[in-house]
Amino acid sequence: MEEQQSPFQAAIKPGLTIGLVSLALTFVAYFIDSTLLGSAWFGLVALVLFFVLIIYFGKQYRTEIGGFMSFGTAFNFSFITMVISGLVGLIGQVLLFHVVDPSLAGVLADQAFETQMSMMESFGQDPDAMDPAVLEEMKSSTAKGFTLSGQLMNFGFGLIVYAIIALILGAILKKRDKSLDY
Template identity: 75%
Template sequence: MEEQQSPFKAAIQPGLTIGLVSLAITFIAYFIDATLLGSAWFGLIALVVFFVLIIYFGRQYRTEIGGFISFGAAFNFSFIAILISGIISLIGQVLLFHVIDPSLPGVLSDLAFENSLKMMESFGASADSLSPEQLEEMKASTSNQFTLSGQLMGFGIGIIIYAIIALILAAILKKRDKSLDY
């Protein structure tokens, strides 16, 4: 009888694959036009690819273990795969922002600041209504997101988001064997 892989072990390969695909998408966007990394639609496309891949690998794992998976096992599989993917993405972004192109954080920070101002205006607030100190604080907070400590802190917050996403994915992936019901 063949021994089944635990959700933790089974999630390693999909996590690596999703992380590398995410990194490839990031670098392709960077090479096409670095400002794509700051656009909302790029983030949306990356998120859709991410969800499609994790659901694909989750269903593949469910099939491998007999077609049924509990919510807990699906959560463990999803969370570990997402966490590994996030670590790979973090390493790639640190390399991109601090080794490959150290000027990129400034470009993306300026773009994020401009997008924030545009969003404020779309809600009826004007940049003129903010004091210069408030504008400087906004600019500094967007710049801090791209520092090494900002990226690490973002990853820490991301772990909470990863858990929420894994809960959603576990609800999608779970499937119980109804033949065991009495």
């Protein structure tokens, strides 16, 4: 009889796979047009792909362990998969922003700032009427997100988001053995 993997052991391979897929997607977008990395639709496509792959690997794991999985097991599997994937992505982004193309961070920070200004205008706020010091603070805080410390801090905040997403995925992936109900 084969020994079953724990959710932590089972999440390593899918986490690495999803991380490498997202990293490949990031580098392909970078080589096509680096401004794609700052577009909303690119983020949305990456998020949908992320969800689909975790559900796919989660269902595979559920089948491997007998077709049933508790919410806790599904949550642990999903969360660990996302953490490993996030670490792979973090390493890739650090390499991209600090080794491959150090100027990319500035380009994406400017693009993000322009997007913020457009959103403010769409909500009725006139950026020209704002204090220049506030605008400069917004611009510098946007740029800080692309520094090494900013990327690490964003990953830390990302862990909270991963936990919330893992709760949703845990609810999707769990499956109770109804034959045990009396």
